Amino acid sequence: MSKRDYYDILGVSKGAPADEIKKAYRKQAIKFHPDKNPDDKSAEDKFKEAAEAYEVLSNPEKKQRYDQFGHAGSQSGFGGGYGGGGMNMEDIFSQFGDVFGGGGGSPFDSFFGGGGQSRSSGGRRVQKGTNLRIKVKLTLEEIANGVEKKIKVNKQIVCTTCDGTGAKDKNSFSTCKTCGGQGAVRRVTNTILGQMQTTSTCPTCNGEGTTISSKCNTCHGDGVMRGEETISINIPAGVSEGMQLSMSGKGNAAPRGGVPGDLIILVEEILHESLKREGINIIYDLHVSFVDATLGASIEVPTIDGKARIKLDPGTQGGKILRLKGKGIPEVNSYHKGDQLVQVNIWTPKILNNEERELLEKLKESQNFKPSPGKNEKSFFDRMKEYFE
Structure with a gap:
């Protein structure tokens, strides 16, 4: 499988200056860094590929050989390059002291919590x-x-016993014999493309570089x-x-x-006992007698901030929606607040005494107590729609 052009990998032109090449590599390194893309083999491959391209193009001599002879010219002095095994993850991270201005460690330690x-x-x-x-x-x-x-x-x-070290005391630590304190082990295999070197976390110390001879009695070495x-x-x-x-x-x-x-x-x-949330608005069902609805009234209603008083105009019809501006829910991280919408419902008594019944019978014959056709045909949802439009 043929390699991609180094300039294409970094997205720069062949005549790009050194600072532009460094900036392009930094962008690729951040995008495909393993700490940002845990367990993503494709991202890791692109991360290594960008590192190989930068290692060649940032070196004037290697860049000149590459410009003249292509990948064949860049192999000498690069040790096989990406896929050839001469450059492993530790070699790549050693570049960061130059590219990211640090001391050689990963710049992502402060950017990401890691996987x-x-x-x-x-x-x-x-x-x-x-x-x-x-x-x-x-x-x-x-x-x-x-x-x-x-x-x-x-x-x-x-x-709380070992402060998270996992050791019984400070003398219980020793350098891991498997990795020599590096936290990683290298393996070199011979392939038709040359020697291929891979690096993996040390199986003995799990990448810590040290082992514990005497474990903490409280956490049993876990910390x-x-x-x-x-x-x-x-x-x-x-x-x-x-x-x-x-x-x-x-x-x-x-x-x-x-x-x-x-x-x-x-x-x-x-759930609130009397208020209902609809997005950033609050809905309250107000039940009033037909007497209050007919004559008008000043009524106290609950809100999320306490009590509020609203005025019913004489002749208020059932289903009317009254608005209490700014008495709703605020939008997250915003100064905008919703409203409280009060739906008026006419309450009808089920039990009447004789005097009340006689009075209503007299009122029944009055023209003003006879409903006008078509006045209350809109549903609550139709009125809500009209409100928001």
Whole structure:
């Protein structure tokens, strides 16, 4: 299989200056870095391919040979290149001190939390703790105003006896004999393309570079133990049922001083006894007597901020929608708030005494108490549609 052109890999022209080549490689390295694309073999291959291209094009002598003879000219001094085994992941990361301005470690240690593992400044891999998921139930008032919740979480915490080292004491550590403290082992195999070198995590020390002779009696060498932590969670106003919030580093602690996982908070809404949420609006069903609806009245209704008084005009019809502006739910991270919509429902008594019945019989004959056809034909949903339009 023929190799791709190095200039095409980095997306630069053949006459590109050194700073443009470096900038292009930096962009490719960030895009396909293993810490950003865990367990993605295709991304890892492209990461190595970009590193090979940069290793050649950033070197004036190798670049000149490549420009004259193509890949055949670049093989000498490159040791086989990508697919030839002369350049492994450790060699690639050694370039970062030049390209990213660091000391040779991965620039992604500060950008990403990593997958199951991430690199330490010494090039070794440290494990990452697992994410933890919890549910938080919120009232409508808490959702509308935002709230700080203090939650006790049962999870993996750093061992209090060994401070997460997993060792009985500081003298229990020794350099791993398998990898010599590198945290990785190299294997070289001969192929028709030359020697191919691969690097993998040391199976003895799991990439830490050290082994423990005497393990902590509390955590048995894991560096973590089961415990409880009280976590303060600031929930913004406007969240909704099913929304997930994330708190970095508040999940399960990682073995042997690794990076803790994240805490994922799933929001659950507690139904209100009288108010109903519709997006950022609040719906309230108001039941009034036909006397109040006929004569008009000033009535107190509940809102998420307490009580509010509304005015019913004389002759208010059943199904009318009144609006309390700004009494709804705010949008998340926004100053915009919804409204409270009050639907008027006419309440009809089921039991009447003789005096009340006689009075209604007299009113029944009055022309004003006879309904006008077609006045109340629109449904509540039709009126809601008209409101939003």
